[in-house]
Amino acid sequence: MDVFYLPAGILIFTITIVDIIKTTLSTKGGGVITKRTSKAVWKLFFSLSGKEGKSSFLEYAGTAVLVVVxxxxxxGLWSSLFLLLLSDGDSIISSTTRESATALEKLYYAGFTLSTLGVGDFVASSSSWRILTSSMAFAGLVFITTSITYFLPVLSAVNLQSKLSLYISSMGGTPQEMVAKGWNGENFSSFFDCVPNMCQMLIKHTLNHHSYPVIHYFHNKEPKQAIIVQVVVLEEVYYLLRQVVSTEVILDEVKMTMLRTALDTYFSLVKENFIKEESSHKSPPAPELAPLLHSGIPVKQEASINQGNSQQQPDSRNILTALLGSDGWTWQEVYPTKDIIG
Structure with missing residues (x-):
């Protein structure tokens, strides 16, 4: 018995099974292998696309991540069983000649055992190897099936992500437009009527994001359907309402708190898992206020706006540039050039 193959096979099998269980059956996010594999595949697609969010190539990244994982x-399962069989030169024999199987034949045997498609040309040589074969066949059936069914909730979460993006973008093409459309001459009641449903979807998306981190790599080349762009737009709407609109306008504080909580929860998740800390210190541009003034919305004096911006906690806005850049976008998708103070 080879002293190397046995512990190596056990170790690879354990690591693989733990990763599958944590990724597919836990709400704590993906396992170490899944996370590293997903990031590596995304980086490859991101680099090949020129780090351009509008690249059609990036739309295949999410699917590629699932397939590669x-x-x-x-x-992992195949190689672990192969190594276990290699630990004993006589573990597998030919069913006709009774001769010991070669390394390639053991690789073949390990593959058809895990897929439960054995044809009987090779068999285990003893009761212990027969038990191992049966156990691995059962493990292959259970865990490979579980892995494939994992795709269903992931795709459902991706659909919710797209739905949320379209819901936000349907309220306005820019933050100023969303604020202007929500203004009825006295308050923003029409906007706040949409906040509970929007917050519910955003919180559910964040929970899905935590349970299925791979959905972060499902990219849409259209800014109106890109979740990162639209969440940043929503954050800027909150900024305009809180820091730019005059305090004379009464805001629905309960729904403002709901929106702030939903946004903070999302940003906390992506900052912890998907954004490099050192790239999150760039401040977003100052929005042009003319569209608000044109709609008759009272705004604060410029000095008050600047003071409010300087006092604002950085966690909600300073990661926005890095978040957009991590998905190939810029502030141009949030604010057209004409809507940014130069």
Whole structure:
């Protein structure tokens, strides 16, 4: 018995199974292998696309991540059984000649055992190896099936992500437009009527994001359907309402708190898992206020706006540039050039 193959096979099998269980059956996010594999695939697609959010190539990144993760799991299970069989030169024998199987034949045997497609040309040589074969066949059936069914909730979460993006973008093409459309001449009641439903979807998306981190890599080349762009737009709407609109206008504080909580929860998640700390210190541009003034919305004096901006906690706005850049976007998708103070 080879002293190297046995512990190596056990170790690879354990790591693979733990990663599958944590990724597919836990709400704590993906396992270490899944996270690292997902980031590596995304970085490859991101680099090949020129880090351009409008690249059609990036739309295949999410699907590629799922396929590669599944392949990594299959390879992990396959290689672990292969190493276990290699630990004993006589573990597998030919069913006709009774001769010991070669390394390539054991690789073949390990593959058809995990896929439960054995044809009987090779068999285990003893009761202990038969038990191991049966156990691995059962493990392959359970965990590979579980891995494939994992795709269903992931795709459902991606659909919610798209739905939320379209919901936000349907309220206005820019933050100023959303604020202007929500103004009825006295308050923003029409905007706040949409806040509960929007917050509910955003919180659910954040929870999905935590349970299925791979959805972060499902990209849409259209800014109106890109979740990161639209969440940043929503954050800027909150900024305009809180820091730019005059204090004479009464805001619905309950719904403002709901919106702030939903946004903070989302930003906390992406900052912790998907944004490099050192790239999160750039401040977003100052929005042009003319569209608000044109709609008759009272705004604060410029000095008051600047003071409010300087006192604002950085966690909600200073990561926005890095968040947009991590998905290939710029502030141009949030504010057209004409809507930014130069």
């Amino acid at each position: 599944l392949l990594v799991w299959i390879i």
